[in-house]
Amino acid sequence: MHAVLVMILQRLGLGVVTLFVVSVGIFGATELLPGDLASTLLGQSATPETLAALRTQLGLDQPAPLRYWAWATGVVQGDFGVSLATRRPIADMLAMRLGNTVFLALYAAALAVPLALILGILTALWRNSLFDRVANAGALSAISFPEFFVAYILIFILAQSGVFPSMVRLSPNMGLGDKLYVTFLPALTLTLVVTAHMMRMTRAAIINLMASPYIEMARLKGLSPLRIVLRHALPNALAPIIKVVALNLAYLITGVVVVEVVFVYPGLGQLMVDSVAKRDIAVVQAIALIFASAYVLLNLSADVLSTLTNPRMMRRK
Amino acid sequence: MTGEVLLQIQDLHVEGRAGEEWLPILRGIDLTLHRGEVLGVIGESGAGKSTLGLAAMGFARDGCRISGGDIRFDGIDLRKTPELGRRALRGRRIAYVAQSAAASFNPAHKLIDQYCEVPLLTGMARSTAEAEAVTLYRKMQLPNPEEIGFRYPHQVSGGQLQRAMTAMAMACHPDLIIFDEPTTALDVTTQIEVLAAIRDIVRDYDTAAIYITHDLAVVAQMADRIKILLRGQEVEEAETRAMLAAPKAEYTKSLWAVRSFARPEQPTPTGQPLVSVQAIRAGYGKVDILQDVSFDIHAGRTVAVVGESGSGKSTVARVITGLLPPRDGQVLLDGVALPQDYRARPRALLRQCQMIYQMADTALNPKLSLRDLIGRPAQMYLGLQGRALEARVRELLALIELEPDSYIDRLPQELSGGQKQRIGIARALAAEPRLIICDEVTSALDQIVQEGILRLLDKLQRELGLAYLFITHDLATVRAIADDVVVMQHGKVVEQGPKPEVFAPPHAPYTDLLLSSVPEMTPDWLTGLLARRHGKA
């Protein structure tokens, strides 16, 4: 067990390093600009005086490592600085929306993960059957559809007739049931897109295993197909399946941006798109950092979890 | 052997899918097996012997189907029995031991859990099953029989896993066990123990067995009768002793003849060696794989480096070619030290030493035609172009006994395994080298094909005065082709010298173990060897 603990600590250490590199990347991206941020923001209207003033205000007169240090220490304490467009503290703008986005992502995940795993296992079990072919063609199509297409089709079918609202209006004192109802369409959109990916990858992972000699051995021991899948394939498929789930939950992060815009959902994604349009770099950096951290953490936990399911890792020779 | 008939197969046909078509794998096989009898099934790759073994369980792999014939096990018609009924036989009355135990044990479960799976399904109590497992592990001469079951497959060595798998197959005291090449993946010295353990346990429990292998000498130790397959059809079947003494069919005789090839003895060399390997120490990372390895290769002679897996024999080749620069020592060519890294060697030096690989499949670029494959070295080293190049390629093809007109434009995938290996030889010859390193060049090939390759190499050596360095684990190859032998174990040279000296007693202890472990084609060899070894101990 000691070796495993060391390895988990190593992974965590690596995760911290990755987060550091990612934050440097996100912060440092502005350094790629020809000229600097102030001249880009002011564009044609720049006069030497306004430029100088803006530079001082943005702290551009300081060297980059110092600015990064100030930014990073602020972020760690929950201070993301102020928006360039509205002059409001970014942390205040994010607080409410972060909760909303996490709610939507969890909602979609709760629907998608069990659905995808069940479908993936069934299609693998009944490989090449009609069910498998239909499920596969359906999944392939769902993957090919842009998120906004899926969203508008759902609106066209379910919202136009008034069954579900096409715009999400959240109020702070809403009950959970109401909230689930109001956010059903965006959650369903995300679910459809993510389920397709997850199902295909789960199926592939299991089919890959079913070709291995120890599965043939299990069949030659006269075991039932169900027992073979549950006892012989699944324990070995856990690691790849965990990876698949993590990868797709990470994919939700991307999907959430478009879906929030379609349904006018008050989350981080929508704020990000607005801020990109306004070129409010401070806000975009803050949100990008949050999304990227979630992404890194997801991959990290998948790594650790799949290690824990592998007896080779758990018990060395 | 006149017990009651246990398994009766008549006119069995099995087909395999190739795209939209079904191609025959087995074409009308008959087989009768009595209780307690061991039948050896021999064939080269593609003969359909594994398919036959699986069909005896009423099983066909994915992409295969049993298309005709009758399979009766103890009076039960396996083809008419529904899958559920066949499943009830498998593991309980017919068991299977696979070629690679390392891949056939589920990595996620302990050995004992995999052992107990079927007994528990038949209603046996867990404690009884475990106790019996320990008994069987002991019978199979596994170390620590009480504890070994509680390990995971990756914590146990290959030879031990193979024995544990046999124990697992014995768990429900089946009437019949199918052994599908159970020792092929093992080193010769490990093979002996596994063979002995399998033979004893099958006898003790009076279990019938079908023993599938490509190795005649192995099957001679194990089987009461031998059946020989060729491309899905039976060639002949006879009692083991009768078959060994007087094979009838031409094909069988040719199998026997393979082992008779031997190169005439060469005069003892004098003068400066072509290549001299001097006090090499080499390895990867912190580990030294080779320690103080020295030997000479003289022009026109064949040096065989022989050892089991992990002996470092392939690393020797990597040091000589410059792929792995040594930590100490040097390699001399004509008395001059070669640069240690191949990247530092000029083309003229690279040309002197060419390599032929074990797996011809991965040694030939599948996207290049034979013209390009063979032509490239001639173009590079000798500057041949256009017509001269074409003529040279044709000449080389003729030299390796392939018809130039019909082969020159083929891709490697259009060749058989033996032909691919010949292309590997032609590519080496195209550089007009003085030394060719042959890394296990025959071990992926069937025996008859092996002999053809060895004869070709021998002919070329005599015509062109080449020196060969043979890296091999197969002592039969060494006996056939070597002039000098270097025996290696754990990265060190145990013994070396001219072949007659090394192969004649007195031996170094490891050489003795290695030589005595090679199965011989007499049915009493294993019994005699074990008696001798136990007598000594």
Place this chain on the structure above:
Amino acid sequence: MAVVIFLACAVLVSIPVSWGARRVMVAILPRNMARVARDMPLTAAFGVLVIAVYVFVALFAPLLAPFPERAVVGSQFQPWDSTHWLGTDRLGRDMLSRLIYGARNTVGIAFATTALAFLVGSVLGIWAALRGGWLDQVLSRFVDALMAIPALIFSLLLLTIFGTSVLTLILVIAAVDATRVYRIARSVAQGVVVMDYIEAARLRGEGTVYLIGREILPNALAPLVAEFGLRFCFVFLTISSLSFLGLGIQPPTADWGSMVRDNATLITFGNVTPLLPAGAIALLTVAVNFVVDWQLYRASGLKEQAG
């Protein structure tokens, strides 16, 4: 309900059409390619047909479109009629014409982006696999760090900094995607580099150019072509999503993503017109995916036979 019926009809129509397309391919292609075509599943035949139609429309857009791309030719949001088959958009431009020009712009830009990403990513990936050592380490760690940021998020960040124009769009998406291509190309090439024939070529004294061009690339091509299809889908969807968000291809250029965005309000009134450009995007991605799926299956099937 109407949607379900529509989908059912679409599937029913596409089956005989794909079957016909396969027959035509078998008839007109040279013999060895015709054999491949004969064995292709209907889904793949459908994919090939759809891709062919898109390419045709993109090439001959000016001849096919009844009205110019950017001209205001009617009042806003006109319904479908005989002059404007699919009505007009928010500014009174002809929907059908813009849909046709969209094939050229959206698909063309996505293709150029993918090609650029592939050129950079695969050359670097193969080079890294071949050289190994510090070069591989430096490149791979750099790519790892970039890939720790989700693609769309990273693109949005870069677009904020560099502003939105077609050129920056292509460069930004290509840069982000090149990291993914690098990963794939490197792992494919690593599979080839360990082969003995590469070692043989190295020991022969071959140079890097020969090794990549003659030994590695021909053997890495099949998986890379399939990956090109997948990457194209991904890039195409990303660019469409960005355009839909108003951050991609900018007006007045006709582009499917922004056409959906501009006319989305119609959907809530039960008008399907804005779904058409979205459907056009979906159809092409489905088609490419079908073909890629078939190619991957073929590659794996052939491998099994050889082994």
